[in-house]
Amino acid sequence: MTSTDRDADLAAAGLDGQNRTALGRLLGTGSIGHAEKGSDGIMRATVRIPEDELIWEPSILVFPEGGEVELTLINDDKNTHCAVLPHNGDPKIIWLVNHSKGTARLSLSGPGTYYYGSTTGNDEGRGLTGALVFGGEVPDQAKQDRPPQPRP
Numbered sequence: 001m002t003s004t005d006r007d008a009d010l011a012a013a014g015l016d017g018q019n020r021t022a023l024g025r026l027l028g029t030g031s032i033g034h035a036e037k038g039s040d041g042i043m044r045a046t047v048r049i050p051e052d053e054l055i056w057e058p059s060i061l062v063f064p065e066g067g068e069v070e071l072t073l074i075n076d077d078k079n080t081h082c083a084v085l086p087h088n089g090d091p092k093i094i095w096l097v098n099h100s101k102g103t104a105r106l107s108l109s110g111p112g113t114y115y116y117g118s119t120t121g122n123d124e125g126r127g128l129t130g131a132l133v134f135g136g137e138v139p140d141q142a143k144q145d146r147p148p149q150p151r152p
């Protein structure tokens with residue numbers, strides 16, 4: 001994917017400027033993917049670690065709203081990696097030996113940006129960091145009891 005493609009994706013996803021969710025430019029490389037909501041209400045997406053690249057592909061996943069997520073992770077690299085994933089409550093961890101595939105079930109009810117990465121061997125700092133970006137509104141039970149605030 002060229003940077004021009006990525007810029008177009010950022011614009012199409014509304015992540016290229018001030019918005020109510022996140023700025024896609026926070027992550028400098030990689031591409032954008034969109035989760036699909038199944039008839040069972042679960043949003044599904046797949047990320048992959050290509051061989052020798054130390055990135056999640058796509059590195060930004062956009063979800064229409066908070067909810068139940070089924071994330072499939074594929075490690076096509078020659079090394080073992082892991083993913084420490086956000087989840088309401090405690091994070092979840094999945095180990096991915098080389099050339100393996102795993103599925104994580106996550107509950108993420110709030111809109112906003114959640115980061116995840118492979119925390120072994122500083123792979124996170126070297127590029128293996130991804131973002132899950134959720135649109136939508138804060139659930140009613142999580143809203144503070146105060147007057148509506150101006151938002152961009």
Ligand SMILES: [Cu+2]
Pocket residue numbers: 080081082118119120121123124128
């Ligand atoms: Cu790793």
